[in-house]
Amino acid sequence: MLERIFLTVFPVVAVVLIGSIYGRLRRPDVSVANQINMELFVPALLISVLAGKNFQLTDYSQLAIMAAVIVLGSGLVLLPLCRLPGVSLKTFLPPMMFNNTGNMGIPLLVFAFGDKALPAAVVLFIVEMLLHFTVGIYMLDHRTSPRQLLRMPITLATLLGLALSFSGLHLPQWLYTPLDMIGQISIPLMLFTLGIRLTHINLKDWHVGVLGAIACPASGLLLAWIVQTLWPLPAAQWAYLIVFAALPPAVLNYMLAEQFRQEPAKVASIVMLGNIASLVIIPLALMWAI
Numbered sequence: 001m002l003e004r005i006f007l008t009v010f011p012v013v014a015v016v017l018i019g020s021i022y023g024r025l026r027r028p029d030v031s032v033a034n035q036i037n038m039e040l041f042v043p044a045l046l047i048s049v050l051a052g053k054n055f056q057l058t059d060y061s062q063l064a065i066m067a068a069v070i071v072l073g074s075g076l077v078l079l080p081l082c083r084l085p086g087v088s089l090k091t092f093l094p095p096m097m098f099n100n101t102g103n104m105g106i107p108l109l110v111f112a113f114g115d116k117a118l119p120a121a122v123v124l125f126i127v128e129m130l131l132h133f134t135v136g137i138y139m140l141d142h143r144t145s146p147r148q149l150l151r152m153p154i155t156l157a158t159l160l161g162l163a164l165s166f167s168g169l170h171l172p173q174w175l176y177t178p179l180d181m182i183g184q185i186s187i188p189l190m191l192f193t194l195g196i197r198l199t200h201i202n203l204k205d206w207h208v209g210v211l212g213a214i215a216c217p218a219s220g221l222l223l224a225w226i227v228q229t230l231w232p233l234p235a236a237q238w239a240y241l242i243v244f245a246a247l248p249p250a251v252l253n254y255m256l257a258e259q260f261r262q263e264p265a266k267v268a269s270i271v272m273l274g275n276i277a278s279l280v281i282i283p284l285a286l287m288w289a290i
Contacts, residue, residue, distance in 0.1 A: 005286045008112040012104060013279065015188055019195020030193045037189050042102070043157030045183030048176065049122045050161025057165050060123040063237045066227045067127040070245050071097050072135070074219040081215060087208060091263040094136050094256070095249035095270045096216045101128040103190040104278070105247050109240055110187070112286060120240045126158050132252065140260040197251045198272060205266040209273035212249065216274055217281045220245035239289035246285035248274035 022028070049055060075097045082089040099105070101124055109121040133152065150156075164171070171179065224245035228238055249271045257267035 004112075004290060005283050008108065008286060009279075009283055011111055012107050012191060015107075015191035016195040016198070019192040020199055021195075022192075023196035023199040028196060030196045033189065033193055037186055037193070039153045041182055041186035041189060043153045044179050045186045046122060046126070046154065046157040047161045047164075047171075048180040048183045049119055050158070051164035051169075051171055051176070052119070055119045055165055057123075057162065060120055060237070062231065062233060063120060063241060064123050064127050066224070066231070066233065066241055067124050067244055068131065069227050070220050070223045070241075071099075071128060071131050073223045074216070077219045077223065078215050081211065084211075086205075087211070088263060088266075090140055091257070091266050092208065092212065092270070094132075094139055095212055095253040095267060095274065096219065098128060098132040098136050098250050098253060099216065099220070099244070099247035100194075100250045100275065100278075101125045101244065101247060103194040103251060104275075104282075105244060107187050107191055108243055108247075108282065112243065112290070113236070113239065117236075117240060120237060124240065124244045128250075129154060130158075132250070136253075137256065140256060140262055194251055194275075197254075198275065205269040206273065208266050209269035209271075212270035213273040213277035216249055217246045217278070217285070220247070221285070242285050242289040243282070246278075246281055248278040248281075251275075 023030075050057075075093050078093065078096050079089070081087055082092055101121075105128075106118070106121045106125055109117040109124075133148075133155075137148075170176070221242070224241050228241070232238070233241060251271055254264060254267050254271045256262075257264040
């Protein structure tokens with residue numbers, strides 16, 4: 001078991017570390033790479049998985065509901081912490097709710113459980129992203145229009161993939177193969193750019209970061225255990241949910257905090273320390289899952 005956990009976590013950490021080292025040496029601007037990934041590679045991955053012959057959305061409906069409960073429930077469970085001095089609701093709660101399903105969650109699930117976990121990983125990613133770009137952005141700015149979500153390539157790719165899945169239609173092989181190849185670029189690129197992004201984050205507000213590093217996985221795992229007790233998942237999907245619940249805050253929280261000028265330095269500390277703490281928390285979660 002320990003060897004399997006090591007073989008799961010080490011590739012993820014190694015690629016992030018390589019990105020971090022490269023980021024410190026070269027100081028590259030990864031905004032273009034991230035833009036291409038979010039507008040082309042990730043949408044291609046979503047379509048290729050959702051439109052795949054082996055994907056059945058109904059097989060993951062319960063998992064999707066439970067993931068949504070964990071995301072939204074974490075905000076409610078941790079709401080009392082926003083009364084602490086120096087802890088703002090708009091600053092603290094989004095990183096606690098919206099975790100690193102893309103950069104870390106998809107690779108972890110694939111490395112831990114094989115390609116059979118990719119459809120479930122994509123479903124979890126879609127749930128987190130849709131909630132992040134609706135509820136999450138609304139939390140930062142109530143004036144934001146939900147119409148912006150419909151303009152995003154990820155949303156359009158999700159709708160197209162689901163339409164193909166529900167219709168029973170499948171892409172011809174000559175189109176599916178290059179789409180799948182392009183989509184596979186997204187996973188290592190997510191990890192590599194995560195490492196680069198983390199080099200730009202400081203630990204000025206470390207005390208809030210430490211609080212978030214503990215509260216984020218703790219609330220997620222608590223809610224996962226509660227919903228599993230009330231509405232049990234199949235064993236494989238329960239394992240996926242544990243990993244999802246233990247994931248650290250998404251780097252996207254920091255990017256949105258900068259965009260909306262919502263104490264980005266504090267959000268940066270929460271994201272940075274949460275991802276560092278995940279080096280201990282994720283192996284423990286995998287021991288529980290495996």
